[in-house]
Amino acid sequence: MTRDPKPGSSVRAPTVVRIGVFSTDPSACDAFHAFDPESGIIYPAINDSLVYLDCEGSIRPALAVAWRRLDPLTMEFDLREGVRFHNGDPFTADDVVATMRAQRDPANRSANGQGILSVIAECTKVNDFCVQIRTSFPDGMLLNRLHIASAIYPRSILETKGPSAFLDHPIGTGAYVFERWDRGREIVLRRNPEHWSQAVTVDELRFPIMDQKDWVDALERRQLDIALNLDPHDALRVHATPGLEMRRREAAFSQWFLLRNHGPLADRRVRLALNYAVHRHLLCNIASHGWAAPQTSLLTPGQVGYDPAIVPYPYDPDYARILLREAGYADGFTLRGLVSESSSSVYQLLRGFLAKIGVTLEANIVPRSEWLNQVVNARIRGDASFDGDFALVNIDNFTLHGLFHHFIFLFSQGPFSLTQSPEYDRRFLETATKIDPAEMHASLQQLDRYAREEALLLFTIRQQVYCGLRRGFDIPIGISGHFNFDNLWHIRVDHDMVEGEAVPYQAKARSDDPAMQSLLAATTYPGIIYSPSAPQIDDPALAALWSNIQLHERRAQIESEEMIRGLVEQVTATTNLENVLRSTHEVGILGVSRTGRVLFVNSGYARVTGRGAEVPLAKVLLDDRGEPAWTQVVETVEREGMSSAVWNVYPAPDDRRRILLTATPATNEFGAAIGYVCVLTDHSREEERLRMSQEMEVARRIQTALLPAVEDGRTASLAAAMIPAEEVGGDYYDIIVDANGVRWYGIGDVSGHGVTSGLIMLMTHCVVRTIIETAPNLSMDEILTKLNKILYDDILLLGESHHLTFGLIKSLGDGDYLAAGAHEDVIIHRAATGQCETLALEGCWFGLVKDIAGQSVDCSFHLDPGDTVILYTDGVVEAEDANGALWEVERFIESIQRHAHLTPEDMKTAILADVTGFMGTQLDDITMMILRRTEDN
Numbered sequence: 001m002t003r004d005p006k007p008g009s010s011v012r013a014p015t016v017v018r019i020g021v022f023s024t025d026p027s028a029c030d031a032f033h034a035f036d037p038e039s040g041i042i043y044p045a046i047n048d049s050l051v052y053l054d055c056e057g058s059i060r061p062a063l064a065v066a067w068r069r070l071d072p073l074t075m076e077f078d079l080r081e082g083v084r085f086h087n088g089d090p091f092t093a094d095d096v097v098a099t100m101r102a103q104r105d106p107a108n109r110s111a112n113g114q115g116i117l118s119v120i121a122e123c124t125k126v127n128d129f130c131v132q133i134r135t136s137f138p139d140g141m142l143l144n145r146l147h148i149a150s151a152i153y154p155r156s157i158l159e160t161k162g163p164s165a166f167l168d169h170p171i172g173t174g175a176y177v178f179e180r181w182d183r184g185r186e187i188v189l190r191r192n193p194e195h196w197s198q199a200v201t202v203d204e205l206r207f208p209i210m211d212q213k214d215w216v217d218a219l220e221r222r223q224l225d226i227a228l229n230l231d232p233h234d235a236l237r238v239h240a241t242p243g244l245e246m247r248r249r250e251a252a253f254s255q256w257f258l259l260r261n262h263g264p265l266a267d268r269r270v271r272l273a274l275n276y277a278v279h280r281h282l283l284c285n286i287a288s289h290g291w292a293a294p295q296t297s298l299l300t301p302g303q304v305g306y307d308p309a310i311v312p313y314p315y316d317p318d319y320a321r322i323l324l325r326e327a328g329y330a331d332g333f334t335l336r337g338l339v340s341e342s343s344s345s346v347y348q349l350l351r352g353f354l355a356k357i358g359v360t361l362e363a364n365i366v367p368r369s370e371w372l373n374q375v376v377n378a379r380i381r382g383d384a385s386f387d388g389d390f391a392l393v394n395i396d397n398f399t400l401h402g403l404f405h406h407f408i409f410l411f412s413q414g415p416f417s418l419t420q421s422p423e424y425d426r427r428f429l430e431t432a433t434k435i436d437p438a439e440m441h442a443s444l445q446q447l448d449r450y451a452r453e454e455a456l457l458l459f460t461i462r463q464q465v466y467c468g469l470r471r472g473f474d475i476p477i478g479i480s481g482h483f484n485f486d487n488l489w490h491i492r493v494d495h496d497m498v499e500g501e502a503v504p505y506q507a508k509a510r511s512d513d514p515a516m517q518s519l520l521a522a523t524t525y526p527g528i529i530y531s532p533s534a535p536q537i538d539d540p541a542l543a544a545l546w547s548n549i550q551l552h553e554r555r556a557q558i559e560s561e562e563m564i565r566g567l568v569e570q571v572t573a574t575t576n577l578e579n580v581l582r583s584t585h586e587v588g589i590l591g592v593s594r595t596g597r598v599l600f601v602n603s604g605y606a607r608v609t610g611r612g613a614e615v616p617l618a619k620v621l622l623d624d625r626g627e628p629a630w631t632q633v634v635e636t637v638e639r640e641g642m643s644s645a646v647w648n649v650y651p652a653p654d655d656r657r658r659i660l661l662t663a664t665p666a667t668n669e670f671g672a673a674i675g676y677v678c679v680l681t682d683h684s685r686e687e688e689r690l691r692m693s694q695e696m697e698v699a700r701r702i703q704t705a706l707l708p709a710v711e712d713g714r715t716a717s718l719a720a721a722m723i724p725a726e727e728v729g730g731d732y733y734d735i736i737v738d739a740n741g742v743r744w745y746g747i748g749d750v751s752g753h754g755v756t757s758g759l760i761m762l763m764t765h766c767v768v769r770t771i772i773e774t775a776p777n778l779s780m781d782e783i784l785t786k787l788n789k790i791l792y793d794d795i796l797l798l799g800e801s802h803h804l805t806f807g808l809i810k811s812l813g814d815g816d817y818l819a820a821g822a823h824e825d826v827i828i829h830r831a832a833t834g835q836c837e838t839l840a841l842e843g844c845w846f847g848l849v850k851d852i853a854g855q856s857v858d859c860s861f862h863l864d865p866g867d868t869v870i871l872y873t874d875g876v877v878e879a880e881d882a883n884g885a886l887w888e889v890e891r892f893i894e895s896i897q898r899h900a901h902l903t904p905e906d907m908k909t910a911i912l913a914d915v916t917g918f919m920g921t922q923l924d925d926i927t928m929m930i931l932r933r934t935e936d937n
Contacts, residue, residue, distance in 0.1 A: 014203035015493055017473065018505070020215040020227035021483070022207055024369060025183050027377075030170040031151040032103065032163035035111030035415075036372050037482065040148055040398060041228070044484035045189055045205070046086075047151035047172030050077055050096070051143055052485040055478035057302050057400045059143050062485070063091065063152055063173065072138040072435055073121075079129040083196055086177045089154045093125040098155035100133070108163050111377075112149045115415060116404070119145065138433045140440040141304070144401035148484060175200045175489050184209055186505075199489040208505045219244050219468050223505040226475055226491070227468040228483050231342055232288040238468035243499060248291055251465045251481030252300045252397035255287075255346045256409060257458035260389050260418035264333050271455035273323040275313040277357045278350060283461045287345040291466075295459040297452040298405045302479040304437075305402030305444025309885040310452055311918075313459060319917075320357045332358025337390035339363045340371040346460055347392055361390075368393065376415045391418060394463055396481030402444045403432060410456055419456055446890075453894065453914075472497035515539070519546055588680035591666055592617060599666065599675060608659065608680045610651025617678065621661065622648045633663050637676060641665070646683050658683040708735045717934050719904035721912060722927040730757025731873050731927035732764050732806075738776035747823065747929055748806040749873040760802055760847075763794055768808075780808060780820035781856040784846070791847040804846040807871060815863045815933055820856045822846065824872055827893065829900050831866030836893045863933040868904070870896060871931075875924035882920035891918070904930040 021041055028034035029042045044052075050064040064077040083091040100123035103113030110117075121136040135142060151172065157165050170178050175197060176189035187207040191200050210218060216237045218224040230238065230246075238246040264270045280294035294312035299305050324330060339347045344365050351361045366374070371393050375386045395416075397405050408414040411428050412421070431447050434440040451457070465481045474492045475483070515537040537543040588608035591599035601613040611620050618630035629647045636643035644662040651657065660683040666675040708720075722731050730750035737743055748764050750757040767790050771783050778786075787806065795802050807823030819826055822843035829836050839859055844852045863869065872892070879887040891914075899910040908930050915926065 015201070015495075016204040016206060016502070017202050017491055017493065018206045018208060018223070018225045018502070020208065020210055020212075020218060020224045021229060022187070022209050023212045023367070025181075025209055026187075028167060029178065029181060029187065030153075030163070030166035031112050031149065032108060032110045033167060035115065035376070036369070037396060037398070038369075041483050041488075042187060042189075042207070043151055043170060043172075044148050044174070045176040045488050046170050046174045046178050047153065048083075048174050049148055049150040049152065049485075050146045051150075053144070053147045053398075053400055053478070053480060054486045055476045055490075057479045059147070060486075063096070067143070069435070070132070073136075074132055074134045075142060076126065076130065076132045079131065080196060081129055083173050084194065085154045085173050086171050086192065087154060087157075089156055091152070091173055092128045093131045094128075095152055095155045096131045097123050097125050098158045099150075099152050102153070102158050102163055110163070111415075116145050116149045116399075138435045140432070140435045140437070141399065141401040141403045144304070144399040144404065148398055148482075175485075176205060179204075197489060200491075202491050202493065205488070205491075210505065216241065216244075216468060218505065219470055222470065222500050222503045225470050225473045225502075228475075230466040230468055232291055232463070232466065233345070235291070235466035235468065236289055238466075243471055245469045245471060246466060247469065247475075247477055248464045248466045249477040249479070250293070250301065250462070251477070251479055252303055252400055252405075253394065253465050253481035254295050254298075254300065254462045255343050255394045255460040256392065256416070257350070257460050258391045258409060258416060258418045259457060260387075261421060261456070263389070264327070264329055265335075265389065267327045268454055269323040269327040270329060271458070272313075273320040273327070273357060274354060274359065274458045275455050276316045276320040276323070277359070278313070278353045278458070278460070279315040280312055280459075280461055281315075283346060283349055286349060288461060288463055291464045292461040295462050297448045297459065298409065298457070299402040299444070299448050300397075300462055303397060303400050303402045303405075305441055305448055307445040307448055309883075310449060311881050311883060311885065313455075314917075317353075317356055324357060324359075330358075332360065334360040334362060335389040337361070337363045337388040337392065338371060338374060338386060339365045339391075340368040340393040341365055342368045342394050343392045350392075350458070350460070363388075363390075363392070379415055386418075388418075390458070391416075396465070398480050398482040398484070400480045402448065403428075403440075406431075406444075406447060406451070410451060421454075421456070424450070424454070424456065449891070450894070453898070471499055515542060519549070523549065586681075588678075590617060590678045590680070591675060592678065593666075593675040594673075597675075605680065608657075608682055609649050610655065610657060611649070620649055621659075622650065624648065633661065634676070637663050637665060708733075717904045717932045718930065719908040720927075720929040721908055722925065723912070723922070724925050725875070725922050729925040729927075730761050731875065731925035732761045733871070733927055733929050734765060734768060736769055736772050738772050740776050742776065743811040744772055745809040745811075745871065745929060745931065746806065747871040747873065747927065748804055749823070749875070749925070749927070750804050751802050756802065760791070760795065760804065763791065764804060764806065767791070780810070780818065780858050781854060784808065784821060784843075784856045785851070785853045788844075788846045788852045789850065792850050795847045803848045805873075806846050807841045809869070809871070809931075812860075815865075815867075817861055817863065817869075819859045819861065822856075824874055824877070825889075826859075826861075827870040827872075827896060828861065828863070829868040829870065829896055831864065831868070831900075834897060834900070836896055865933050867933050868896075868900060868907075869931040871929040873925060873927040875922075875926040876915060876928060878924060879915050879919035879926070880921075880923060881918055887915060887918050904932050 022038060026034060026039040026042060027036055028039055029046065031043050031047065034043065048062045050062060051059050052062045054060050063080050063083065065080050066078040067075055069075050079093055079096065085091060100120060102108055103110050103117050104120060106114065119135045119137065119139050119142065120133055122134045124132050126132055153166060154171055157171065175192055175195040177192050179188040179190050181187045186209060189205040191203050208224070215224060215227040215230065216234050219227055219238065220241055220243070235246050235248065238244045259265050259271060284290060284292040284294065296310045296312050324332070347363065347365070354361055375391050379385050406428055408416045410417055410419045410424055412419065412425050427447050427450055431440070431443040434443050465477055467475060467477060469475070472494045476487055476490050478487055519542065537546055586604055586607070588605035589602045590605050590613065593599055596616045596618060598613050606612050609620055618628065621629040621633065623629040623632070633643045642662065642664050646658055646660050649657045649659050660681045662679045663676050665673045666677045668674050718735070720733050722729060722733060724731070730752055732748040734746045735743065736746065746768050748761070750760045767787055771778070771786050791804060805823045807819065807821035807826070810818045812818060819839060819841060821841045822845050823841045826839040826841060827836050828839060839861055841859070843856045877887055877889050877892050895911045895914040899907045902910060908928060911928065
């Protein structure tokens with residue numbers, strides 16, 4: 001930056017801001033020849049689009065001042081008047097039409113035109129300041145596409161010279177005018193004083209071409225003023241450097257671990273295993289210094305379609321091994337891929353986690369620009385596509401529309417995608433055609449849940465976006481994670497805060513020696529030694545230097561692998577300990593060193609002892625004579641290896657507690673004793689607990705014995721399960737064959753759970769069986785009325801407020817059934833369509849009023865061979881995750897549809913796995929019956 005002149009001067013010196021963002025020359029400075037994120041910083045500064053997204057993600061007018069949808073395929077745009085291109089040409093509708101036609105012309109091979117703008121079928125002029133854009137299908141994200149991608153160029157040059165004219169000298173209407181591009185040195189833009197926004201206050205932007213590893217040093221030396229898109233490690237360096245400021249923001253920016261769903265990865269269980277094997281919080285803490293969040297699915301807060309109810313996969317390596325074993329990969333396998341240097345820290349940690357379950361990752365780590373060239377640009381050019389098992393890179397979402405990331409990463413035709421899934425493509429295309437914003441948002445949420453549940457990616461972390469600044473300089477960070485219109489327009493300089501004069505940047509000398517060029521290239525990128533081909537070096541000193549560089553890189557990799565292996569083991573141990581400490585509220589657990597220092601403690605310790613861990617256990621424990629007992633405990637542990645005895649604790653002078661203390665040695669990994677592990681329980685309550693436990697066990701056995709054995713019938717296949725939330729549950733199911741040989745299926749749910757609910761469930765079991773077996777010809781309404789009358793009287797005798805939901809199904813033969821009751825909807829999966837339909841069981845709850853005669857409504861339905869009926873209690877759909885979100889009917893139906901090809905028994909197991917994998921603590925009984933018609937009578 002050049003300062004303002006001294007007081008008294010009449011002319012202000014121009015304000016110059018130097019921005020570090022390019023390690024190498026961008027692929028282009030225009031929208032016809034570039035698609036990469038870095039180039040998307042330069043050309044929006046030069047070329048306005050029809051609309052733009054501001055820093056908070058709102059769509060704003062640019063060259064279009066208003067727009068409206070005429071029909072599902074057509075939008076009309078009113079254009080801004082009085083605007084001129086940098087070459088003096090007036091801007092009109094003709095320029096918009098010419099630009100869109102040039103973008104869509106296959107001969108121009110524009111990545112934007114053949115990619116994000118490919119939806120545009122035609123752009124036509126209405127008048128000089130109005131155009132219509134017609135899409136090939138109803139497109140709900142058209143406006144988001146037009147941000148950046150609709151950069152407008154002058155028709156006069158497009159029609160005479162074509163898009164290639166902008167390779168050397170791009171021309172637009174933007175807030176900055178292209179000045180020059182000294183390839184390998186810098187790009188210079190100057191302020192456009194006529195720009196319609198009148199937002200820019202900086203006279204000149206300079207973008208030095210500078211190795212990224214040098215940006216922080218250049219900020220400190222005053223050779224740069226702003227550095228964009230720093231990696232988290234350099235951001236930490238900026239944070240610790242006096243005179244520099246680090247800014248960061250959560251944005252639509254993630255580390256993307258793309259999977260090719262072939263080989264082992266074609267099996268959903270394998271993909272799930274990879275996701276369960278990763279501890280994402282450790283990824284956040286190590287790879288991003290805690291400035292990150294676990295990735296839940298593709299979308300992030302602020303994007304269209306983001307669903308905050310989607311939670312990250314939990315860390316469960318044991319379950320991951322089970323899934324691999326079920327899929328036939330108990331011995332593991334190897335995956336080979338390509339990793340961007342900007343993702344190398346995440347990759348190294350992922351290698352450690354996956355190695356723990358037997359999956360080996362092998363990859364080439366390359367500069368981000370090379371990653372984009374091999375994975376994306378090669379595909380766009382029609383060259384040989386990348387064919388590895390995985391690819392890892394960090395990318396933002398400049399459109400802030402969830403459909404964009406779903407398109408580029410998972411749709412089979414997307415430029416980044418390694419996935420081939422007809423079912424995903426079908427769902428994607430169904431979503432892409434929604435034009436109502438609410439419908440689009442809801443459909444995207446479903447698509448995002450599907451991608452998460454199918455584990456189509458290995459989900460990692462949502463990164464933050466970082467930038468470094470010299471004091472006195474400022475640039476806003478947008479929620480998209482991208483720096484373009486709004487960001488560059490609002491760069492500000494507080495001249496009073498800027499310290500020191502700007503220092504010219506001297507580009508590093510480049511050798512003409514190919515070997516030296518290879519050595520320089522190898523050490524250009526932070527975090528890796530990159531050399532596509534080993535150089536042939538004749539100079540012995542240079543050859544030794546290259547050998548040393550390679551040796552140091554190999555040693556660093558070996559050391560990091562050992563450290564990561566230790567981290568993985570440590571986080572597993574820490575997770576196990578935290579789970580123990582969290583789940584033992586009624587038991588006190590304390591770890592103390594030999595000197596009495598607390599190593600770990602749970603919340604139950606204070607509950608049992610009445611004293612906090614800040615009071616040493618040696619001062620808490622007393623024997624029956626009132627003497628300190630801790631020395632006796634230690635001596636017994638040292639002598640016998642364990643101490644277990646009852647002692648006294650006095651939280652207050654008149655409050656004596658009898659505590660059973662079991663103490664054992666605490667040892668380190670070498671077996672050396674470092675202290676003691678103490679488990680404390682309230683001894684005065686022990687007998688009561690034992691008695692209650694025995695009684696609950698008897699009740700549990702009775703309840704379990706009454707549940708019917710499920711056997712396949714001649715015309716139907718059955719599966720059922722009841723998982724109580726406590727020892728005794730309040731759910732019920734039964735299969736009854738009456739005197740006429742007719743099958744009945746009952747399912748019920750008593751309010752609450754525990755002993756009283758279990759008793760009412762036992763009553764229900766006995767009453768329903770007695771009524772049906774002794775009077776099989778009664779109508780549904782008569783049966784349910786009798787059940788209600790008996791329950792009403794018996795619940796009154798219990799003296800507690802309870803009720804029952806109950807559903808009853810009767811087989812009429814030939815695939816016909818009759819249902820009645822008041823319970824959750826019956827779900828029917830149709831084999832012919834793969835879709836589910838629901839049948840409502842509506843009426844009065846049982847046990848609340850004395851007489852419900854005539855209030856039960858019979859519902860009839862028919863099953864074709866292969867059709868499946870699912871009965872369930874509300875514990876299934878009301879299962880809660882750790883954040884309180886419910887599993888809900890939508891997830892249940894998706895799970896049913898996903899597993900309907902399995903046998904009823906396997907289908908039951910798979911659905912229950914989905915439910916239990918989603919929920920945190922089980923709060924309610926979970927019961928389910930699955931009935932499938934297998935053949936005609």
